[in-house]
Amino acid sequence: MDTYLDILLFLSGFLIVAVAASKLSKYFIKVKLPTITGLLVIGIISGPFVLKLIPKEALSELGFINDLSLSFIAFAAGAELYLAELKGKLKSIKWIALGQMFFIFVLSVLSIFYLGEHIPFMAEVDSNIKLAIALLIGVVFVSRSPVSAIAIINEMRAKGPFTQTVMGVTVVKDLLVIILFTLCFAISDALVLSIPFNFKLIVILIGELLMSFILGWALGKLMNFLLSLSMPTNLKGFFLLVFGYLTFFLAHQLHHYSELLLGFHIYIEPLLICILASFYLVNFGTNRREFNKIIERVVPRIYILFFTLTGAMLSLDGFVQAFSIAIGFFFIRLFSIIIGTYFGGRMAGDPKEYDKVSWASYVTQAGIALGLVSIVSQKYPEWGTEFATVMVTFIVINLFVGPPLFKWAILKVGESHRKHEILHEESEKRVFIFGLEGESLGLARQLKSSGVQVKVVTRNKEKASHEYMGVEVVHISNLGFDEMKRIGADTADSFVLFYQDIDSLAICELAYEQFGTRHLVVRLHDRKFMKDFHELGALIVEPASMLISLMDHLVRSPIATSIILGMDESQDTVDVEMQNQDYHGMSLRELQVPNDIIILATKRNENPIISTGYTRLRIGDVLTLVGSRESLEKVKLKFGEKTEPDLKGLKGMQMKLLTKARSPKGEDYI
Helix, strand or coil, X not given: CHHHHHHHHHHHHXXXXXXXXXXXXXXXXXCCCCHHHHHHHHHHHHCCCCCCCCCHXXXXXXXXXXXXXXHHXXXXXXXXCCHHHHHHHHHHHHHHHHHHHHHHHHHHHHHHHHCHHHCXXXXXXXXXXXXXXXXXXXXXXXXXXXXXXXXXXXXXXXXXHHHHHHHHHHHHHHHHHHHHHHHHHHHHHHHHCCCCCCHHHHHHHHHHHHHHHHHHHHHHHHHHHHHHCCCCHHHHHHHHHXXXXXXXXXXXXXXXXXXXXXXXXXXCXXXXXXXXXXXXXXXXXXXXXXXXXXXXXXXXXXXXXXXXXXXXXXXXXXXXHCHHHHHHHHHHHHHHHHHHHHHHHHHHCCCHHHHHHHHHHCCCCCHHHHHHHHHHHHHCHHXXXXXXXXXXXXXXXXXXXXXXXXXHHHHHHCCCHHHHHHHHHHHHCEEEEECCCHHHHHHHHHHXXXXXXXXXXXXXXXXXXXXXXXXXXXXXXXXXXXXHHHCCHHHCCEXXXXXXHXXXXXXXXXXXXXXXXXXXXXXXXXXXXXXXXXXXXXXXECHHHHHHHHHHHHHHXXXXXXXXXXXXXXXXXXXXXXXXXXXXXXXXXHCCCCCCCEEEEEEECCEEECCCCCXXXXXXXXXXXXXXXXXXXXXXXXXXXXXXXXXXXXXXXXXXXHHCCCCCCCCCCC
């Protein structure tokens, strides 16, 4: 009973530290450091070697947190192995992943083994244990971090074949590295225990691997069944945590009792079981979207617990002393990555400009690597602490150096969407608003705040010379072709027209026949012009009838109408043109998109089509999406380059048009 009370007390204290760490780690972002680094540092400071907020005896009692965390880290890694998104780059992914696996593992194992005499925790052990440590370090060297890769891709808004290949290699290697770890961990166990390497050992290794695959398939089926049940999502997440922990518990018990009952150890790798279960669920299960929703909710909290506890296990003095060794490890791994990536790229036939910089995309490490280190340090307490200190220091160095290198590689191959916008923003997102009045200025400010370049056009030369709170106002003497070209209206993406109907119609005809302007939005005054505007493809805002229509929809369908009007400040709407060849022919239900994204409509060849889960995408399809801004950015990167300014669904602009009196003097009245 006292033991359970102690665990409860230790857990309560640790959770308080973890909550504080989650808040404090956000300050590390301000100095351009990863949040993970902040959690590790705060864990070190809070641990038994500095402030002692987490006592030393608590670390062994809180080991179950490691098992819970590692299971969900494996679930998250497996969820990234979505075959439908990897199929377009399988050749490059295969060769680069195999090239890296071979060269990084072989070169690092040989280097560590022969340099072992100069590594403190390896210098005094015999050659068998030295080889075992070298094998385990080699596996850690191979691992990469999907989470950090996704973070950099989102930050740079990177998109293209190079980025797709990097992401594919990263997630495929997660599965391969766990399989490699399963084999090397069993071989290392045999080396440490001086078990002869014979046919019997080979059979045991193959049997352990097959058992892990079977259990992974079974766990995936069980998880899919759980998610199909009618119960709250949070409760399903809790049961997934239980399943993950029981996987580790089963592995520990089997390892212990197999020696007693069979005379030899049977080791099944729980990380491999969890990653295979997740892989099965997202590719062959029927509840992929709900599973991804749970992963998105739970994993950020898991990272806080895992990295804070990992930091608490490290000695600050040992961390400083291990730095020189970790730097040596860093350069050994970097050299191996360069060779392996270049070899894989050449075998795959990738462009040479990719091969020259591709290595820089695979340096960063995080969750999986730290998980492997944690497993090894717990298994071998004799040298595990020193091993963990050196390897965590090494991983932290990769966390510092890796993200800038990946950003550099993305910029070198020209797949940074951020850079693309700087170079081409003027030709892609330019809106001209014709008519200077309160409503047009309000719309201009709102578009400008969304990053769209806006010009308000007026025929009143005097008013064009005034300042309008940062809104650019240009004068035009007439609505002719030459004048429009002079102010650059021929390059605009969209026209918004507040003029009287005759003038607006003349501009629409000019835009339609001469400029090919993609979007025309007109405020209608007289319904007799409606047919003319429709024939020119203009979108019409009619203040006279819109108020009644909107109120009718708000009464009959308040949720849908609120979404379309953008009344929820946390959401936005956007039109995205699908230009990613990898998604051509994929059905909407197969898409791996954030769970808060709703596909409102699909347009093909300028014609709306009925969208169901079985609707197959085609290059050039325009999808109208609603969701959080962060999620919309992720979907933009997936679907393609061109995104349309959302002139149909600007937040609240319809309501503004209704609540303000229409200008009695027409154009240029404020």
